[in-house]
Amino acid sequence: MTTAAKKKRPPPSHIDVAEPAKPARRRADGVGAAPAPARRFKIDCTLGYQLEQATSFLFQIHAQHGRDQQVLAEALTLDPSIASHVFPDPLEHHRFLRLQAPAGAFTVHYAATVLVEPRVWNTAAAEVPVNELPDSVLHHLMPTRYCESDLLGNAAFKMFGQHPPGYQRVQAISDWIHDNVDYKVGSTTATSTAVDVFRQRAGVCRDFAHLGVTFCRALNIPARLVVGYAKFQEPPPDFHAVFEAYLGGEWMLFDPTRMSPVEDLVRIAAGRDAKDVAFSTIFGPVQMLNMAPLIEEEKPSAD
Secondary structure: OOOOOOOOOOHHHHHHOOOOOOOOOOOOOOOOOOOOOOOEEEEEEEEEEEEEOOOEEOOOOOOEOOOEEEEEEEEEEEEEOOOOEEEEEOOOOEEEEEEEEEEEEEEEEEEEEEEEEEOOOOOOOOOOOOHHHOOOHHHHHHOOOOOOOOOOOHHHHHHHHHOOHHHHHHHHHHHHHHHHHHEOOOOOOOOOHHHHHHHHOEEOHHHHHHHHHHHHHHHOOEOOOOOOOOOOOOOOOOEEEEEEEEEEEEEEEEEEOOOOOOOHHHEEEEEEOOHOOEEEEEEEOOOEEEEEEEEEOOOOOOO
């Protein structure tokens, strides 16, 4: 009996990782409290497509190197093996993968080991007055395509204007979204905005995050969308979206879905809204065959 030869995966493409300053470990609250240990996560992401013609792609699937996480090792495999180009965002330093794939089946596989430092937020953090915000943060106050903070300004002030300003107000926003918006796959589309989600009270993680960003900006709190790898039971594996608010001079993560602890998120990118952080931007007709952005924590050995 003859058997078909097993198709070998092409050798990994080498990706150089930039070396920014090592992120500082945050200390736990309390005088003399010892920092929690850093944790390692394994990323195993596969994206499969069928292309009708040669097509250009722009991916954002690389784990970010810097801030509170370090990429210890990574490998990119393209099948078929083709030329590609990785470049950093000049402001946020997350990475883009750019390529043109030929017609036919095309698979992207990204694997990485990422060290995530403990994330402990200052729950007493104050809002930063607009006149004291860094120049680089100001554009995160503005309305965008998916986050129409100008249209939801009155609602935001009525619902959250009386809350104590600072971390507690943003947490109240996150709690309200969790309690009043249903997580429902298929309830929104790629063009749904924060106003749509506010009206229909249903969406998925990116919609929850867009609404959080929008309410914050309406209250003059800079906010942005963050995407990354996270493990959760339902729905099937997918990229995860949360939001960050700028409080007390730093960016703090919030997840209105509560589907996965923000401490477990391996960051990919941050941007003004979903158009800035799409995992795949495709310039041509394609069919997606499979998507598996998997993540597992690497437990320390018992030795």
